[in-house]
Amino acid sequence: xxxxxxxxxxxxxxxxxxxxxxxxxxxxxxxxxxxxxxxxxxxxxxxxxxxxxxxxxxxxxxxxxxxxxxxxxxxxxxxxxxxxxxxxxxxxxxxxxxxxxxxxxxxxxxxxxxxxxxxxxxxxxxxxxxxxxxxxxxxxxxxxxxxxxxxxxxxxxxxxxxxxxxxxxxxxxxxxxxxxxxxxxxxxxxxxxxxxxxxxxxxxxxxxxxxxxx
Amino acid sequence: xxxxxxxxxxxxxxxxxxxxxxxxxxxxxxxxxxxxxxxxxxxxxxxxxxxxxxxxxxxxxxxxxxxxxxxxxxxxxxxxxxxxxxxxxxxxxxxxxxxxxxxxxxxxxxxxxxxxxxxxxxxxxxxxxxxxxxxxxxxxxxxxxxxxxxxxxxxxxxxxxxxxxxxxxxxxxxxxxxxxxxxxxxxxxxxxxxxxxxxxxxxxxxxxxxxxxx
DNA sequence: AATGTGTTGTTGCTTTTGCAACAAATATAA
DNA sequence: TTATATTTGTTGCAAAAGCAACAACACATT
Numbered sequence: 001x002x003x004x005x006x007x008x009x010x011x012x013x014x015x016x017x018x019x020x021x022x023x024x025x026x027x028x029x030x031x032x033x034x035x036x037x038x039x040x041x042x043x044x045x046x047x048x049x050x051x052x053x054x055x056x057x058x059x060x061x062x063x064x065x066x067x068x069x070x071x072x073x074x075x076x077x078x079x080x081x082x083x084x085x086x087x088x089x090x091x092x093x094x095x096x097x098x099x100x101x102x103x104x105x106x107x108x109x110x111x112x113x114x115x116x117x118x119x120x121x122x123x124x125x126x127x128x129x130x131x132x133x134x135x136x137x138x139x140x141x142x143x144x145x146x147x148x149x150x151x152x153x154x155x156x157x158x159x160x161x162x163x164x165x166x167x168x169x170x171x172x173x174x175x176x177x178x179x180x181x182x183x184x185x186x187x188x189x190x191x192x193x194x195x196x197x198x199x200x201x202x203x204x205x206x207x208x209x210x211x212x213x214x
Numbered sequence: 215x216x217x218x219x220x221x222x223x224x225x226x227x228x229x230x231x232x233x234x235x236x237x238x239x240x241x242x243x244x245x246x247x248x249x250x251x252x253x254x255x256x257x258x259x260x261x262x263x264x265x266x267x268x269x270x271x272x273x274x275x276x277x278x279x280x281x282x283x284x285x286x287x288x289x290x291x292x293x294x295x296x297x298x299x300x301x302x303x304x305x306x307x308x309x310x311x312x313x314x315x316x317x318x319x320x321x322x323x324x325x326x327x328x329x330x331x332x333x334x335x336x337x338x339x340x341x342x343x344x345x346x347x348x349x350x351x352x353x354x355x356x357x358x359x360x361x362x363x364x365x366x367x368x369x370x371x372x373x374x375x376x377x378x379x380x381x382x383x384x385x386x387x388x389x390x391x392x393x394x395x396x397x398x399x400x401x402x403x404x405x406x407x408x409x410x411x412x413x414x415x416x417x418x419x420x421x422x423x424x425x426x427x428x
Numbered sequence: 429a430a431t432g433t434g435t436t437g438t439t440g441c442t443t444t445t446g447c448a449a450c451a452a453a454t455a456t457a458a
Numbered sequence: 459t460t461a462t463a464t465t466t467g468t469t470g471c472a473a474a475a476g477c478a479a480c481a482a483c484a485c486a487t488t
Contacts, residue, residue: 059358059361061362061363061367063363065363067361069354069357069358069361082347082350083347083350083351083354084351084354084355084358085351085352085354085355085375085378085379087374087375087378087379088354088355088358088375128343129342129343129346132343132346132347132350133296133297133346135350136296136297136346136349136350136353137297137298137299138299139350139353139354139357140283140297140298140299140302140353141298141299141302142357143283143353143356143357143360144273144283144298144302146357146360146361146399147273147281147283147360147399148275148399149275149277149279149399149400149475149476150444150445150476151444151445153275160301161299161301161302164299164301165299165301176465176466177465177466177467178464178465178466185360185361185362185363186363186445186446187445187446187447188465188466189445189446189447189448189466189467189468189469190444190445190446190447192466192467192468193445193467193468193469194444194445196467196468363445363446364446364474364475365474365475390435390436391435391436391437392434392435392436400475400476401475401476401477402435402436403436403437403438403439403475403476403477403478404474404475404476404477405475406436406437406438407437407438407439407475408474408475410437410438
């Protein structure tokens, strides 16, 4: 594992990274698929760096519906306080999408400079800016998907964004069908029904997770 | 108008602000209620600082439905490139909520340091970080609202967030009824019907824009 | 006060979506 | 491999939400 492949330590020498991780009192943990990594109702303010695998930030409601708020791939980062307002957190969890490794760092280590004032800390702060900007873009894309009024429009909007990302009319879904329904916040069976109609109307083709917009 | 009341120039001396605005080739424009300020499908990369009034970032779909993506109050900031991914923009507009004044600055002036290398530019960059963080929090709150499956849950979720913000069970809606429906992305008449039921079930009381959670 | 413009409230009807339940297919673990 | 769990596809039925149309109301302008 190369820590400088992660978004937070990008552009920093591997040895400097190791030194900083020690200084930041970073802790590494391993999880298996389906494990709950943390609960955003906890008050502790830390960030999690996903060094292998991928995780989802989910919200569960009182009726048992699950919604995926964020999907975080390898080398991505999650954390309550730098993205959600203090008042939310109830019902929000980070769960493993597959077996994964996460490095935890308490947030104040990132934001407040330590006495050693190492130069590479500036790079971390600058990377943090890029991460927050990137997160905004992902949140806004997701918001645009959810602002669509019908299941079909949500699906098409989501597919168009993925298509633009891959610069092709064909692309691989980063989700299972169940997870896709949770991401667009609709009932799974209703989504399947709509996808079937869309295939029949020749708007899309689907093969496992590979989607093509026609 | 005090430019250092805005989020971007916070903490900077008024004279320095004026000097920077000149250096940034800032342009001020006035609008009246309902005016379209800009269209995010345009390629120009600028930010807009709302120095008076308030604006909404909206998205219109092919059926004529309007969704409010962001609501920006006085001293807030809008801009396509620091928040939306390059592929979106089609159908997204910034419109005036009421008469307002906006200062436009091309983004590269903010991100790229000019040769004069003034100290206060660092404060602007640091403020920009805070603004993006703040935006993330607003986007994530909105996302949580839209992740709710029913109109009632969307309303309650939205009301609970506003209640937490005002630290009271009573609060003033920042929206008209029509705009609230556009913010939670549901049909206005269906929303009114649901609000009526909620009043009858003694879950809320409403008086004009003042809402109380019971 | 009269007029026009826009917002809010209301309702019947239609369509979409959610829910529940189960079968089929696939993946995972023993 | 076999057993077990999970995911996917399907459907009928009920509930929720959207649509359209209009009346009531509020507000600003003349």
